[in-house]
Amino acid sequence: MDFIKVDDAACKRDGMCADVCPTGCIELDAEGLPRQTKGAMCIACGHCVAVCPHEALGNSNLDAAGMLPLPESLPDAASVRGLMLSRRSVRVYKDTPVPAATLAGLLDTARHAPTAVNTQNVAYAACADPAKTREAARLCIEWLRGAGVYPHMVAAWDKGRDAALRGAPAIVVAHCPADYAWGETDCVIAVSYLELFAAASGLGTCWAGLLTRAAQASADLARLLAIPEGSVARAALMIGYPKYRYRAVPSRRAAKVTWL
Numbered sequence: 001m002d003f004i005k006v007d008d009a010a011c012k013r014d015g016m017c018a019d020v021c022p023t024g025c026i027e028l029d030a031e032g033l034p035r036q037t038k039g040a041m042c043i044a045c046g047h048c049v050a051v052c053p054h055e056a057l058g059n060s061n062l063d064a065a066g067m068l069p070l071p072e073s074l075p076d077a078a079s080v081r082g083l084m085l086s087r088r089s090v091r092v093y094k095d096t097p098v099p100a101a102t103l104a105g106l107l108d109t110a111r112h113a114p115t116a117v118n119t120q121n122v123a124y125a126a127c128a129d130p131a132k133t134r135e136a137a138r139l140c141i142e143w144l145r146g147a148g149v150y151p152h153m154v155a156a157w158d159k160g161r162d163a164a165l166r167g168a169p170a171i172v173v174a175h176c177p178a179d180y181a182w183g184e185t186d187c188v189i190a191v192s193y194l195e196l197f198a199a200a201s202g203l204g205t206c207w208a209g210l211l212t213r214a215a216q217a218s219a220d221l222a223r224l225l226a227i228p229e230g231s232v233a234r235a236a237l238m239i240g241y242p243k244y245r246y247r248a249v250p251s252r253r254a255a256k257v258t259w260l
């Protein structure tokens with residue numbers, strides 16, 4: 001059965017839907033009307049529907065209710081660059097919990113990040129409970145203790161300092177099925193989206209490489225994070241309200257570019 005439905009009367013035969021389709025699902029017939037290609041392999045990216053200015057095309061592989069209107073205005077390049085440059089790895093947080101609804105808002109934005117072949121295979125462990133986040137930090141440290149690595153972090157924990165998650169009140173861990181080849185890439189892109197939106201929302205974040213590694217290696221931590229059997233943690237963030245404001249953007253090395 002065809003998943004592409006065209007309203008022939010509304011269609012202006014501009015071929016935009018066929019042009020933007022990444023997999024060649026749509027071809028134009030002799031009259032210039034879009035028709036589903038035989039053996040079409042749709043990845044449900046939604047481009048065909050979203051690009052049509054005449055709303056002449058439907059695709060039953062998509063959740064029509066999930067289509068969103070475009071924002072009325074977009075930030076200019078200078079504002080986006082300002083956001084990107086002012087985002088910092090925040091390691092000192094206020095004692096204020098992050099509401100679960102706020103975390104949910106970040107995740108709702110991250111789900112719009114690109115994924116390879118639009119697989120949307122990224123799943124998340126999200127924790128807005130400071131006590132559970134602290135338990136995740138403890139399990140990171142216990143993993144370090146058992147593995148005999150980073151003894152300074154273990155010693156700091158034993159003295160009451162959380163060098164693993166820096167006392168952040170919340171965490172997000174992105175995970176994917178272990179056998180999904182683009183898992184790490186998709187998770188990292190999604191968490192990058194989340195991090196930038198968090199910064200724009202007044203939150204501070206820090207990539208939690210140790211949490212990612214520990215969640216891969218410690219069954220106790222994977223259980224706490226409810227990472228399903230067969231899935232692997234690929235990216236993680238500490239999240240909270242920053243205690244300090246930075247007055248400058250730190251210097252970075254020039255981009256290493258070979259111009260061809």
Ligand SMILES: Cc1cc2nc3c(=O)[nH]c(=O)nc-3n(C[C@H](O)[C@H](O)[C@H](O)COP(=O)(O)O)c2cc1C
Nearest residue numbers: 087088089090091164166206207208209210211250
């Ligand atoms: C993959 C990755 C893992 C990281 N893991 C940690 C971590 O476990 N703990 C930490 O304090 N910072 C961690 N960071 C933060 C980096 O140290 C930080 O990005 C870098 O020093 C640059 O600072 P900036 O993010 O403020 O530009 C990590 C960053 C990345 C990209």
